[in-house]
Amino acid sequence: MKLDAQLGVYDLAAVPAEAQRLERLGFDGLWSFETQHNPFLALAFAASGTQKLELGTNIAVAFARTPMATAMVAWDLAQASGGRFQLGLGTQVRAHIERRFGTEWGRPAARIKEYIRCMQAIWDSFQNGTKPAFEGEFYRFKLITPFFNPGPIDHPRIPIYVAGVNPTMCRAAGEVADGFHVHPMHSVRYLREVARPALDEGARVSGKRVDDLELFAPVFAITGRTPEETAERERFVREQIAFYASTPNYRCVLDVHGWAGQGEELSKLMRTGQWDRMGALVTDEMLDAFAVTGPMDKLPGLLRARYEGLVQRIALYYPIPQADPEETWQAFLAAFRRAA
Numbered sequence: 001m002k003l004d005a006q007l008g009v010y011d012l013a014a015v016p017a018e019a020q021r022l023e024r025l026g027f028d029g030l031w032s033f034e035t036q037h038n039p040f041l042a043l044a045f046a047a048s049g050t051q052k053l054e055l056g057t058n059i060a061v062a063f064a065r066t067p068m069a070t071a072m073v074a075w076d077l078a079q080a081s082g083g084r085f086q087l088g089l090g091t092q093v094r095a096h097i098e099r100r101f102g103t104e105w106g107r108p109a110a111r112i113k114e115y116i117r118c119m120q121a122i123w124d125s126f127q128n129g130t131k132p133a134f135e136g137e138f139y140r141f142k143l144i145t146p147f148f149n150p151g152p153i154d155h156p157r158i159p160i161y162v163a164g165v166n167p168t169m170c171r172a173a174g175e176v177a178d179g180f181h182v183h184p185m186h187s188v189r190y191l192r193e194v195a196r197p198a199l200d201e202g203a204r205v206s207g208k209r210v211d212d213l214e215l216f217a218p219v220f221a222i223t224g225r226t227p228e229e230t231a232e233r234e235r236f237v238r239e240q241i242a243f244y245a246s247t248p249n250y251r252c253v254l255d256v257h258g259w260a261g262q263g264e265e266l267s268k269l270m271r272t273g274q275w276d277r278m279g280a281l282v283t284d285e286m287l288d289a290f291a292v293t294g295p296m297d298k299l300p301g302l303l304r305a306r307y308e309g310l311v312q313r314i315a316l317y318y319p320i321p322q323a324d325p326e327e328t329w330q331a332f333l334a335a336f337r338r339a340a
Helices: 015-025 041-049 067-080 094-100 108-128 167-176 188-205 227-245 248-257 260-271 275-281 284-290 299-307 326-338
Strands: 002-006 029-032 054-057 085-090 160-164 179-182 214-222 291-293 313-316
Touching (some): 015 041, 041 054, 067 085, 067 108, 108 160, 108 167, 160 167, 167 179, 167 188, 188 214, 188 248, 227 260, 227 275, 227 291, 248 260, 291 299, 299 326
Parallel strands (some): 029 054, 054 085, 214 313
């Protein structure tokens, strides 16, 4: 199992040094995400400053861009990183796609499958000069000339991850992707009973199995060097769980545990702007299901025990604090690997 880190620095001038720090600490990979910043730009800077660190988006919003736009930036990052780039895509939700990004929404599972197949056709044309001939329901790729073709690169096989929560998206990911981004609000029971079976169902359509995919899970972890630090981390995690649980798109995770009622109550509080009350509705039982709790010296073993055999790589949900001594995290990573 690999232990990755989340990018916490988006000042482009500072990204190379941060990526070098994470590589020096011994992390296997670095993931950017699309919230307030472009997820690709920072990885270009990270690639220039590192040699071994795997780099990926978790996630880039697919439907905010055409397949050609995403294919081109992924191609450049694969070349710049020497084959270390991994493309993680997510569909987002209707409100953001239509009202924030101003693009089209509809049938996201079918659309993401076609989006990926169109990108793969584009990459085939880049690498092998294949004639453009992709014609789908949502996307087409029928034209390219030498002036617009970047040509072959040394590492044309770009791994694609798809993010999802509900079984329909899991099946789509299993069918067309190389990996799957597990949502931060997940439980072991959800992985075993919902996500992995649906991924396997989709994978079998393409002659694969779920174990042929690489699953990555960001993890809510509650830890600290003092009781005060631990209490603050717990408050933060409760608030994050409450926020996600209030969103109907993530309700299937609650349903596995019989917590649909809590989700509905949280949705009501969110709609009325009662943010300060939401965290209190996250019970200790919910916290145990969705988070890993333990002191720093025990946490590596707890993480390993929880996720071994379920996913291939994990990361703590929060970025690695820059103020922390490097020895702290080097020891953490060493303990994680000893626990294998």
